[in-house]
Each structure stands twice: as C-alpha cells, then as structure tokens.
Amino acid sequence: MFKALVVDKDADSGKTSAAVKDIALADLPEGEVTVAVEYSTVNYKDGLCIGPGGGLVRSYPHVPGIDFAGTVEASDDPRYASGDKVVLTGWRVGEAHWGGYAQKARVRADWLVPLPEGLDTRQAMAVGTAGFTAMLAVMALEDHGLTPGQGPVLVTGAAGGVGSVATAILARLGHEVAGVTGRPETADYLRKLGATTIVPREELAETVKRPLESETWAGCVDAVGGAMLARLLGQMKYGGSVAAVGLAGGAGLPATVIPFLLRGVNLLGIDSVMQPYDNRLRAWQRIARDLPMDRLEDMIRPATLGDLPGLGADILNGRVQGRVVVDVNA
CATH class of the missing domain: 3.40.50.720 (NAD(P)-binding Rossmann-like Domain)
Structure with missing residues (x-):
C-alpha cells in the first residue's frame, strides 16, 4: 500500500472531494513503466482536476498530478531500467490517466523523458x-x-x-x-x-x-x-x-x-501536452543548461500531499506565486 491524493465524485450531488488515501499497486492503471514518484508540482490544470474537474477528468476515483519526477521501479520497456531517473509532463496524465499525486505511478514508456544531467528530481518539478x-x-x-x-x-x-x-x-x-x-x-x-x-x-x-x-x-x-x-x-x-x-x-x-x-x-x-519526444528532450536539456538554479530556488514553495486540496483552490483563484514543489513522501 502507498499514499495518493484521491479525488472522488458524489453520484447524487455531482460534487467532488479530495483526500489522501492508501491505495495498492494493483489499483494503478496499465503501463509499461512503474515509477517511485519523488516530487510533483501544482499547475492550473491540477487545480481543476483536484476540484470541479473542468471537463478534464474522465472517470472517478481519480489521482491527479500532470507532472512527476522519480525513479523507475519496474519496466517492461528496454528504454528504461530499474534505477533510472525520469520526468513526465503532459500526455493527459493526471487528467485522463492517473498522475503524479501518489508515491507510485504506472505510465506508458513513450510518455517519459530521462532526467537530464544537471537536474535532480526536485529541481525538475520546480520546473x-x-x-x-x-x-x-x-x-x-x-x-x-x-x-x-x-x-x-x-x-x-x-x-x-x-x-x-x-x-x-x-x-x-x-x-x-x-x-x-x-x-x-x-x-x-x-x-x-x-x-x-x-x-x-x-x-x-x-x-x-x-x-x-x-x-x-x-x-x-x-x-x-x-x-x-x-x-x-x-x-x-x-x-x-x-x-x-x-x-x-x-x-x-x-x-x-x-x-x-x-x-x-x-x-x-505553444503546446506542451503532445510535444514530440525529440523536442521534449531538447527543451529539458536547455532547461538544465540555461535556467539559473539559484533563481529556480527562489521560486519554490514546498508542499505535501495533504496540502494539495487547498493549493488546488489557491491556483484557480490566482493566489500561487512561482512554483510549488510537492514532496509526495513527506
């Protein structure tokens, strides 16, 4: 069992609620790669998925989180091996597919990018x-x-x-x-x-x-x-x-x-969701080279899974400055 932020919808009222719950590895959706998630972040889409859904979430219960970075735990794809550091953004993960607000995630190998040299997983999610x-x-x-x-x-x-x-x-x-x-x-x-x-x-x-x-x-x-x-x-x-x-x-x-x-x-x-792999890799390599890490640190606001319901509302109301980094294991 591991912890995840689970959003559910009441069938009668249509209202959604979000809470940190224990889920099992068998609950995760299909995919070739299982990742031990270390960090995630909060975007406007995350606020929608934590709250009213915004038409993005297809079914409930749901685990939001459109970004995550962590370490490969198991892989059926030769491109990734146990111990590899990876980052994921886009591909409707956290919307149509369970996302990064959990201590583990299972996704398609095509959606991942190797963490570029010069970035750690926390910095990747500050990005x-x-x-x-x-x-x-x-x-x-x-x-x-x-x-x-x-x-x-x-x-x-x-x-x-x-x-x-x-x-x-x-x-x-x-x-x-x-x-x-x-x-x-x-x-x-x-x-x-x-x-x-x-x-x-x-x-x-x-x-x-x-x-x-x-x-x-x-x-x-x-x-x-x-x-x-x-x-x-x-x-x-x-x-x-x-x-x-x-x-x-x-x-x-x-x-x-x-x-x-x-x-x-x-x-x-500019679309980031369906961006081709080669351009994704190019962008992450440029980030590692051209984003000043001291200034990145100035943008960071730390958070935990338990903070996410409040942060989801905050970002929808324009009250979030800079970048929230969610330590899913804290």
Missing part, C-alpha cells in the same frame, strides 16, 4: 509543465530570430509559473526582460528573477482602436491572451514574435490582422 512550457516558448522565439540586444522582451503573467521561469531564462540568456503583473507586491520577486522593468497589468489591459502603436517589444511570452494579447500585438517591433502559452485573460482575441501584414509579426502557438 514542471510550467517551466517546460516556458522553455518551449523561448525556443520558439529563438527559432524565429530573437537574439539578445534586439530590445526588451515582454513576459505577461510574469509572477505565475510559466512567467517566472520564462523571466529567469530570458534574463540568463542576456535579454532585457519586462514583466507584466497585476500584483504590485511581486515586483521585488520579479526583479530578483532578472526582470529589469515592471509593467503594471492595467497599462496593457485596455483595448485600443489603433491597430498599431509604437514598436516596443522585440519578443513576448504571453500567458494571458484576450484583450492584452490583442493590444501587445500592435506594440511588437518589426518581425517580432509572440509565443502564446495561456489564456488567463480569456480565449477571445479582439485583434486585427494589421500587425501581421504591416510589421510581419508572428504569433506562435
């Missing part, structure tokens, strides 16, 4: 899906021509999980980083991560009629979407790119095509 997504966004901007010295790079939702890691990586790579936040109390935190400018959210939240404004940003990692994304598209420098990673401000895009036609602006969609 998690949020940091992995941030690295994918930085790589996409680089692939479309972004280099240090071209001008400031904007990060929206900068104090959140994706924004925090993006800010630290971009600063480490030599970019001038402007962090957008609606929480003035996070300014010192963002400067410590490497942001040189703090942009109050209200400065970009208002929709304007002009399709183009002054060319300001050489690139952007956007976690907000909605009206803010529409506004900043008109502020991009010629040929600049925006990597869209989230929709905290809404799924709509009240924009025109003018920035694309007159300034050659690129809007790059």
Whole structure:
C-alpha cells in the first residue's frame, strides 16, 4: 500500500472531494513503466482536476498530478531500467490517466523523458509543465530570430509559473526582460528573477482602436491572451514574435490582422501536452543548461500531499506565486 491524493465524485450531488488515501499497486492503471514518484508540482490544470474537474477528468476515483519526477521501479520497456531517473509532463496524465499525486505511478514508456544531467528530481518539478512550457516558448522565439540586444522582451503573467521561469531564462540568456503583473507586491520577486522593468497589468489591459502603436517589444511570452494579447500585438517591433502559452485573460482575441501584414509579426502557438519526444528532450536539456538554479530556488514553495486540496483552490483563484514543489513522501 502507498499514499495518493484521491479525488472522488458524489453520484447524487455531482460534487467532488479530495483526500489522501492508501491505495495498492494493483489499483494503478496499465503501463509499461512503474515509477517511485519523488516530487510533483501544482499547475492550473491540477487545480481543476483536484476540484470541479473542468471537463478534464474522465472517470472517478481519480489521482491527479500532470507532472512527476522519480525513479523507475519496474519496466517492461528496454528504454528504461530499474534505477533510472525520469520526468513526465503532459500526455493527459493526471487528467485522463492517473498522475503524479501518489508515491507510485504506472505510465506508458513513450510518455517519459530521462532526467537530464544537471537536474535532480526536485529541481525538475520546480520546473514542471510550467517551466517546460516556458522553455518551449523561448525556443520558439529563438527559432524565429530573437537574439539578445534586439530590445526588451515582454513576459505577461510574469509572477505565475510559466512567467517566472520564462523571466529567469530570458534574463540568463542576456535579454532585457519586462514583466507584466497585476500584483504590485511581486515586483521585488520579479526583479530578483532578472526582470529589469515592471509593467503594471492595467497599462496593457485596455483595448485600443489603433491597430498599431509604437514598436516596443522585440519578443513576448504571453500567458494571458484576450484583450492584452490583442493590444501587445500592435506594440511588437518589426518581425517580432509572440509565443502564446495561456489564456488567463480569456480565449477571445479582439485583434486585427494589421500587425501581421504591416510589421510581419508572428504569433506562435505553444503546446506542451503532445510535444514530440525529440523536442521534449531538447527543451529539458536547455532547461538544465540555461535556467539559473539559484533563481529556480527562489521560486519554490514546498508542499505535501495533504496540502494539495487547498493549493488546488489557491491556483484557480490566482493566489500561487512561482512554483510549488510537492514532496509526495513527506
């Protein structure tokens, strides 16, 4: 028997409840690799799966946790052997498939990535899906021509999980980083991560009629979407790119095509869930190389399985700063 956060739904009321329970190895779903989980983390999707489900969870009882890192305990796949350190993000694990909020997990071998040299399992979960997504966004901007010295790079939702890691990586790579936040109390935190400018959210939240404004940003990692994304598209420098990673401000895009036609602006969609293996490996290797570990440590908030019901509610209400690292064995 081992411990897991189990979410169940009442058949009559439809309400969900989450509690730490003992489950057996035989309860785990099918998969080629069994992992002794060491750490997990908390993302917005986790908050949904711990709470109302958000349409992500297919059946109950359910073990959430879209990320985990740990040590292979048993494997029917030649790519992994007992004792290997591995990390998992995406593939709808923690949503359609039982996830990492447990001391053991069983998954398909195709979903795993070897833990890159230079990272331990705790650091990997300080990165998690949020940091992995941030690295994918930085790589996409680089692939479309972004280099240090071209001008400031904007990060929206900068104090959140994706924004925090993006800010630290971009600063480490030599970019001038402007962090957008609606929480003035996070300014010192963002400067410590490497942001040189703090942009109050209200400065970009208002929709304007002009399709183009002054060319300001050489690139952007956007976690907000909605009206803010529409506004900043008109502020991009010629040929600049925006990597869209989230929709905290809404799924709509009240924009025109003018920035694309007159300034050659690129809007790059970033998906971390179904990312091919080779690009996953490339991103994790870049994380190990380009994410400053001292700044990563500044982002970490420790937690246990018992803390997760409260943290799930907190992240849905925008009350989580940086990265939560869940020690599933504490």
